[in-house]
Amino acid sequence: MKPSVGIRDVAQHAGVSNATVSNVLNRPDVVAPATRQRVLAAIEELGFVRNESARQLRAGRSRVIAYVVLDAANPFFTDVARGVEDAAREAGFSLFLCNSASDGSRERDYLELLHEQRVEGILITPVDTESAGFADRGTPVVLVDRETADGTRCSVAVDDVLGGELAVTHLIENGHTRIAMVGGPLSIQQVRDRREGAVRALTNAGLPADALTFLETRGLQVAEGRGAGERLVGLPSSRRPTAAFCANDLLALGLLQSMTQQGLRVPDDLAVVGYDDIEFAAAAAVPLTSVRQPREQLGRTATRLLLAEHEQDHEHRHVKFQPELVVRASTAVKRST
Amino acid sequence: MKPSVGIRDVAQHAGVSNATVSNVLNRPDVVAPATRQRVLAAIEELGFVRNESARQLRAGRSRVIAYVVLDAANPFFTDVARGVEDAAREAGFSLFLCNSASDGSRERDYLELLHEQRVEGILITPVDTESAGFADRGTPVVLVDRETADGTRCSVAVDDVLGGELAVTHLIENGHTRIAMVGGPLSIQQVRDRREGAVRALTNAGLPADALTFLETRGLQVAEGRGAGERLVGLPSSRRPTAAFCANDLLALGLLQSMTQQGLRVPDDLAVVGYDDIEFAAAAAVPLTSVRQPREQLGRTATRLLLAEHEQDHEHRHVKFQPELVVRASTAVKRST
DNA sequence: CTCAGCCGTTAAAACGTTTCAACATCGAGG
DNA sequence: CCTCGATGTTGAAACGTTTTAACGGCTGAG
Structure with missing residues (x-):
């Protein structure tokens, strides 16, 4: 149960090299149908689960964004989160929700963790805008329902x-x-x-x-x-x-x-x-x-801004919605x- | 900004080996105070952020559990989540929340992702108890507010x-x-x-x-x-x-x-x-x-069961609370x- | 003066992937 | 018959940590 089957076990079992297994996983079109089937069968049979840590370490990418929410018990934020999740999903990303519960130390812990996890980006409704608690650590950060004093990052807010x-x-x-x-x-x-x-x-x-x-x-x-x-x-x-x-x-x-x-x-x-x-x-x-x-829209827009941060010529933007x-x-x- | 400073950059900058930097990070007591200071200064100066993927790949551990919630918009579940979060935090774990929104395919995607991430454990209130959708993949899973037909995993429920x-x-x-x-x-x-x-x-x-x-x-x-x-x-x-x-x-x-x-x-x-x-x-x-x-308690208990799964002689347990x-x-x- | 023991530090080997250049194999065009 | 390009596959080198066993220098006892 624990002997954790890896890509090379699959390779051996299917009689191919590990590179081929990797190809089946990431570029299925490049490998011949016959081999592909054989590899897939082996994966199934051995119960192989790809190790995301290794993948991410090597590939650099992560396919995950996170939203650090101020209060998960407030329906306002769960609605924003729905917008975030939808937009993320459309772009092929998964969403991890973290609840700071208005507690600065939790917020800090989560930010630290998320940076270390090398998520693709972080959305956050911070406990305290002033606190420079979250310095730039290389991971894009977009503020949700808050404005930045300086223009150092994107933000989405409502007037x-x-x-x-x-x-x-x-x-x-x-x-x-x-x-x-x-x-x-x-x-x-x-x-x-x-x-x-x-x-x-x-x-x-x-x-x-x-x-x-x-x-x-x-x-x-x-x-x-x-x-x-x-x-x-x-x-x-x-x-x-x-x-x-x-x-x-x-x-x-x-x-x-x-x-x-x-x-x-x-x-x-x-x-x-x-x-x-x-x-x-x-x-x-x-x-x-x-x-x-516009709760869902707030979330959707924030997510789009976040995902756009990877573009080379990126300029920080500040979107402001009108309430009604x-x-x-x-x-x-x-x-x- | 992007050249991603690693542990060896820190080591070089502090004039020590990377092993020493690793020790400062993981067993600060084992390294001499003077060197420790030097290393910490270098970390600060270079803005080093530990790469969790590499750490996890090598160390095997993860310090994260996840709760796949049925409906994040229902306050009942956010209250359960609060209990989970508290218990996790006490045990030194962080919590990632995932919202399946009663959608089986989202649930499947999240489970897949979490398995690949090698989180320490998964709590889930599944969309559908019958669906054997989540087979045993090596990561401990505990059911929340649901009972298992078979006794193949722990569960916490209410009568x-x-x-x-x-x-x-x-x-x-x-x-x-x-x-x-x-x-x-x-x-x-x-x-x-x-x-x-x-x-x-x-x-x-x-x-x-x-x-x-x-x-x-x-x-x-x-x-x-x-x-x-x-x-x-x-x-x-x-x-x-x-x-x-x-x-x-x-x-x-x-x-x-x-x-x-x-x-x-x-x-x-x-x-x-x-x-x-x-x-x-x-x-x-x-x-x-x-x-x-007992919402918070439901979450707390489920978390404790989950964290207990790593014990060698583990027996699956089914806790059932009385409503009031x-x-x-x-x-x-x-x-x- | 020597040696055992301790302490702090280090070199090097993992961990499980992805990726890239190189390598077979084969059919077609010259 | 040789060359070429296309197609599929592979060996090996990363990625950035943790960890283990070994190392050198120091201290104090003999």
């Missing part, structure tokens, strides 16, 4: 400032003048950008900056959204916002649940806008208005006063 | 018959006598088992078998649940069930949404029980009663008639 603006403008148009924004921590670029967009929407509408109540959370999970909901309801009713813009759908779902539990109705007592438009947003009991990002507001029941028009 | 029984018994105790079961396709073992459990619950309670209306779906997604909801409401009210047991939480969430949209209340008009107890179940606007599986009913608002006690 989060615009997204925030769309969301809050929609709320203002629906008659809201006291609006909460839920999200955090502020160390995350996305959260900062989306808040900036929200503020811009207020300014555009001629509303004062303090029309926006910022409720900072410690993360972007459902539980954090629930907590924010309790804080929100605890505010004196004169100052309590009539609408909330959440930095992501998980928060929005938590907020929604919190409202229901406290006997408040969405959108009547509080309108809610989420961000990402994950499937659960549409499937919530009160379907969520949300800012849609999807209106649902959670912000149904407020009854006119 | 799905019991789970179905728990769910439906709970509904019966709440006074329901017309119950729907939503799930499918029946080619999935889990669905069959859970239905069997449901039937058993009816029998135990002395109810006729036709008290259970089986609504078969084409898959286990949210959208399928919505569709089932419409079918359910379309039934003549005399025969319409007052409670539904869904084969997984995604279906239950879809069903829930469908009810709300059609103006029916949960649990008053229809009680709903899901399965898996994913986070979104508790976070739904009407928190879902669900059958909880978590009661929430979606099945709040029916008002006594």
Whole structure:
């Protein structure tokens, strides 16, 4: 079982040289049909499995790319991953998924491992954009849903400032003048950008900056959204916002649940806008208005950029998508006063 | 940039032999501190990255395991994966995630690749238990959330018959006598088992078998649940069930949404029980009663079994966990008639 | 002063492929 | 009959590590 049959065992068993076996494996057309059959039979009979390490060592190629994802439990990222996987598959590559779970040290470990594995390329949504944690180590790296400060690598992102603006403008148009924004921590670029967009929407509408109540959370999970909901309801009713813009759908779902539990109705007592438009947003009991990002496309595009890095004349590119507001029941028009 | 610095470049640069560099990398304690520093400096300076292919080829070891997951978009599996990852990390292994997306051909491709990569072991929730698609190829394989017909490999599973029984018994105790079961396709073992459990619950309670209306779906997604909801409401009210047991939480969430949209209340008009107890179940606007599986533990246990396969006297083991009913608002006690 | 023993270092042999130049074999064209 | 090109096959040299046994220099005991 363990004596690990190699290419030379196959060769001997088929009465040919190892070079021929290799040819059968890599350029089947170059070897005569008869011999090919004989070799294939031998492979089958001996249960030969090609040793990828040796192959890669010699050939240099790898046929594998990796996506280091920020949070595998967030459907947003699994959707991006689907796009990556599809594009990779079309190009003949396989995809290894690695979950950093927002943990810098895991991220570092995985990057190290992937570099050592000599994968053809790495896609990553990094924990922290600033951290120069991942220096150039020869393996192409493309940032997903993040922008590079410097232009040292390709990136694919979505205009989060615009997204925030769309969301809050929609709320203002629906008659809201006291609006909460839920999200955090502020160390995350996305959260900062989306808040900036929200503020811009207020300014555009001629509303004062303090029309926006910022409720900072410690993360972007459902539980954090629930907590924010309790804080929100605890505010004196004169100052309590009539609408909330959440930095992501998980928060929005938590907020929604919190409202229901406290006997408040969405959108009547509080309108809610989420961000990402994950499937659960549409499937919530009160379907969520949300800012849609082109998730699969994000993944596909990132993958294409990554695979293009091998071209000799490669220039780093930065693609930026436009988000889109999807209106649902959670912000149904407020009854006119 | 491309001239790929190797161990011998480092050696030369530090004025030692390549064996010493290798020792610094693998047994730092055996080399004199002074030389070690010199070598480390050279590594840093040249930006050396160890070539894992060569290492693995020579050393035989791999430090990587893989989990081929059935559906990366289902939170149930990402939770299992978390358990796997934690256990792997503790044992000093890294985890590669592969998503078969319920597609047999993808699954086959990934298995082939992983065997060729000579990963230390493979965890898999297979698309189809019957398919002998993955023969023994020398790499240990452990089944997750599935049982083996034959005892040829380890497996970790949950008692799905019991789970179905728990769910439906709970509904019966709440006074329901017309119950729907939503799930499918029946080619999935889990669905069959859970239905069997449901039937058993009816029998135990002395109810006729036709008290259970089986609504078969084409898959286990949210959208399928919505569709089932419409079918359910379309039934003549005399025969319409007052409670539904869904084969997984995604279906239950879809069903829930469908009810709300059609103006029916949960649990008053229809009680709903899901399965898996994913986070979104508790976070739904009407928190879902669900059958909880020990997800992280499933992953952890499977990983331990996998890593134990290398022991010389290894015997294949089959671990089976008990599920647990978590009661929430979606099945709040029916008002006594 | 010699010798055993220890320590740190090294030369060289693997590991299992791919690849390349060279080599047979054969039929056809001159 | 010789040469040529095409077609299939092969021997041997890489690829970049790890590993083993051997080596030289030093120390302290005899």
